[in-house]
Amino acid sequence: MPLYLPIAELSMNVFVVLGMGGIVGFLSGVFGVGGGFLMTPLLIFAGVPPAVAVATQSNQITAASVSGALAHWRRGGVDAKMGAVLIVGGALGAFFGAQIFTYLRSLGQVDLMISLAYVVFLGSVGGLMFWESVRAIMWQRRGYVPPRKPREERHKAWIHALPFKMRFRKSHLFISALLPMAIGMFVGLLSAIMGVGGGFVMIPAMIYLLNMPTNVVIGTSLFQIIFVTALTTVFHSVNTQTVDIFLAVLLLPGAVIGAQIGARIGFKLKGEQMRALLALMVLLVCVKMGLGLVLEPRELYSVADIEELGGSH
């Protein structure tokens, strides 16, 4: 059943869209990740213009994060003060990201930027994750248990030297607001140019840099993601009119149902094996994106119409 998407300006089969939502939802359920970094490339591979894929995905992530964030909020798993600082940074990052996005779109280079960003981030995150999980599996086989560093030792000295210190009660932290703000800003930037929530950067940063207790990490990250992706959606709507509400809403049911099924399977997998699998998947998307940049395209020419030129409306 074809469905005409008024903003993407193309017809897509409804079941294909529902299915894509389901597949990505399933994988995000299995691995406990947001899935934005899988959905945006999948939409691009399916023929959605990259700019529309990125902007629409921001909208989709807002929807996909609501129920999770609410659940964590009820459980007390959200550090609202930390979240607010992350959001301030995220808003700035998303604003600049959307500006860069708009400028590069007028130059015809936004697709290149999206691909490069994916190759660099997925390559480095996937590579690190793969190495870390393989090492953990090997240690486990040899029966080696790495000594756990005390919390004070893990917390780097330079972090305590930063000014504008703030107390975050829920996270039991007294640190400079600059650090979470910078993390939020970086994540906001990624959200605007890659169509991701940014959990894959924010969660490690919260654990290893901020040293937040793990019981508030996911809730606070979801809390920040809702606000920042919402802002990104508005920025992209205003700047480039590339947000397709219909596409975003259609992706949702599959994503929600897929995530439920995926989560059940995810519980049965071992942590290290799961991370190694996720890392391989991340690297696979990275390689597919990278090949698109390196291999000679079948058609060297492309045509852009008035809307992509930021022309008159």
Next chain:
Amino acid sequence: MVRFAAFLLLAMGAFSGAAEALVTDLSNRRIEIRYSFAGADLILFGAVGTTPINAQDETYDVVIVVRGPEAPAVIRRKDRVGGIWVNNETAAFPSAPGYYAVASSRPLEEIAAPTVFAAYGIGFNNLPLVAAGPRGLVAPDPHFRSALFRLRSEEGLYRQEQDNVSLVSEGLFRTDVHLPANVPVGEFIVETFIFQDGSLKARNRINLTVDKEGFERAAYTFAHHYPFLYGITAVLVALCAGWLAGISSRK
């Protein structure tokens, strides 16, 4: 100059013929793009009528040109820069038809000489396209010009030497007009040319409107005219949909 000559011809045709000259019509003069729009096929039919030719016993040819709304188009070419393929050179066409189709009763080269088609601007190669250069408008690089034709042909937006005009019986003809799903919205011009012995005998034009209708039109207009409100709406819809999805999946 071409236009003036064409006008003269048209005027002469109108004076020499009776009231019932060449007439054409479409099965649908207004196409509405709805949510299930997957393209449209129209039937154009026409009658030669009392034109300078006698359709009863003489042979003639019909050429039909459908032209969509003009809009700027930019062609970009990828080049290898530092190992990766990057959009490099560009050609900007300030005005190019968003849809262009030529259908004829016989292959064009059998109907008339290339100069004749050039005079009436029939065929993609005879479209007066210009590109923006550093010092005003210039003739476009032929590579970019042919790329525009090739890319839009692949999208089904430019069609040439693909569709046939069938001559049904004395003085009656018909053809199919194929509009793909990605057809641009706006006013279309459908021009019919009657040729005999390599020269133009009659022509007429009718209009066709393609529009996004109903919900789709409203969404498109909303997104482009009130982008801030559209963005806020998108967020609210996402929040509600996400909340509802969360509730329903917990049951």
